[in-house]
Amino acid sequence: MTLEWMNGQANGSQPPHGDGSGHADEGTSSGRPGVVAAAVYQNGRRLRDIRIEEAGEWRSRDNVVVWIGLHEPDRDLLRQVQKQFDLHDLAIEDAGKAHQRPKLEIYGDAIFVVARTAHMVExxxxxxxxxxxxxxxxxxxxxxxxxxSYMAVRQRCESSPAALAHGENYILYSILDFIVDNYMPVVETIHAEVEELEDRLLRSRLAKADIERLYLMRRNLLKLRNAVVPLVDVCRRHEHLELPGMDAAMQPLFRDVTDHVRRVQEDIDALREVLAFTFEASLMIGQSEQTEISRKLASWAAILAVPTAIAGIYRMNFEDMPELHFRYGYFVVLAVIFGLCVTLYRFFRRARWL
Structure with missing residues (x-):
């Protein structure tokens, strides 16, 4: 969903959809640790940067929205933010700890959203x-x-005041859309590696390192799926108007995010199936090779058993063996051994064991 849908025309070129830094590298608004950016907007236009202590003074004004970005804040900073916006204690407690499951909670006239982010690192x-x-x-x-970093999201929103004029709903949509879009490079990277493994499997048997990598990719995809699937319900709930302060004009945008999340989920499920098939195919190829080797060994063992058995008989210490005194007995025995071995060899060749 593009910004032009909201304002009728573009107000300038948009920044890239993400900077890929993976860290809070956009600077701080006040030099305070944990505060990445804090600014106030009116009618979609940035007024100025603010301090956390004065954020609550702006929220009651008409057509004004305060947008604060924090990165791993300490408890004192979260408590100050809670005081400015009357945030619920349970939400503040969750925000202070990582490893939360993606969810959407409603606290009075406010909502609390948890989303998992993902990007590739080495x-x-x-x-x-x-x-x-x-x-x-x-x-x-x-x-x-x-x-x-969400600086790209902030810049994109600021470049379209008509869209940003929708306030907190549009900011929420922009952040969720950015999070979901960042799933795609991860899925595409894994997809390329999976195709490489498939091609390698068709050419030759996978090595032990390839099998270990395949297992790690399946485990990572499971973690990614656990992060994506709950977000489907979070985004879907934003399509409806029962959430506090939800703007009807934003429904198509949140529906678009929901479609993107579902597409990512489908891609993840497809990749997991392909990896499972690749793993099973590798095992089947390995078993087939072992079976072929076992057949060859059994065939040669059967062939070698003929001269071994005959030679074993003649090694017995018996005097009354008529063949021992036959003039051409040695040559007859060799001919019998050779004939039996050739017969067995041709039999196993026809059976494709050799």
Missing amino acids: EEIAFGETHLFVGRGYVVSVRHGAST
Whole structure:
């Protein structure tokens, strides 16, 4: 869903959808640790940066929204934010701790959203969390762990005042859309690696390192799925108007985010199935090779058993063996051994054991 849908025309070129930094690198508004950015907007236009202590004074004004971004804040900073916006104690407690399950909670006239973030770091998926407090006239985002900077989201919103004039609902949509869009590079990277493993499997048997990598990818996809699937319900609930302060004009945008999340979920499920098939195919190829080797060994063992058995008989210490005194007995025995071995060899060749 594009910004032009909201304002009829673009107000300038948009910044890239993400900077891929994975850290709070956009600077701070007040130099205070944990505070990434804190600004106030009126009618979609940025008025100025503010301090946390004065944030509550702006929220009651008409067409004004306060947008605060925090990165791993301490307890004192969260308590100050809670005091400014009358946030619920349970939501503040959850925001102070990572490893929360994606969810949406309603506290009076405000909502609390938890979303898991993901991006690739050296061929591994780095997971983080974003906690969002959304109420009338304010949005507070709290990031934990490896999370991509939201400065690109802020810049994109500021570049379209007509869209940002929808206030906190549009900011919430923009952040969720950014989180969901960042899932796609992760899925595409894994998809490319899965295709490479499939091609390698068709050419030759997978090595032990490939099997270990395949298992790690399946485990990472399971973690990614656990982060994505609950977000489907979170986004779907934003399509309805029962949430506090929900704007009807925002429903198509949240529906678009829901579609994107479901598409990511489908891609993850498809990749997990492909990885499962690749793993099973690798096992089947390995078993087939072992079976073929076992057949060859059994065939040669049967062939070698003929001269071994005959030679074993003649090694017995018996005097009354008529063949021992036959003039051409040695040559006859060799001919019998050779004939039996050739017969067995041709039999196993026809049976494709050799």
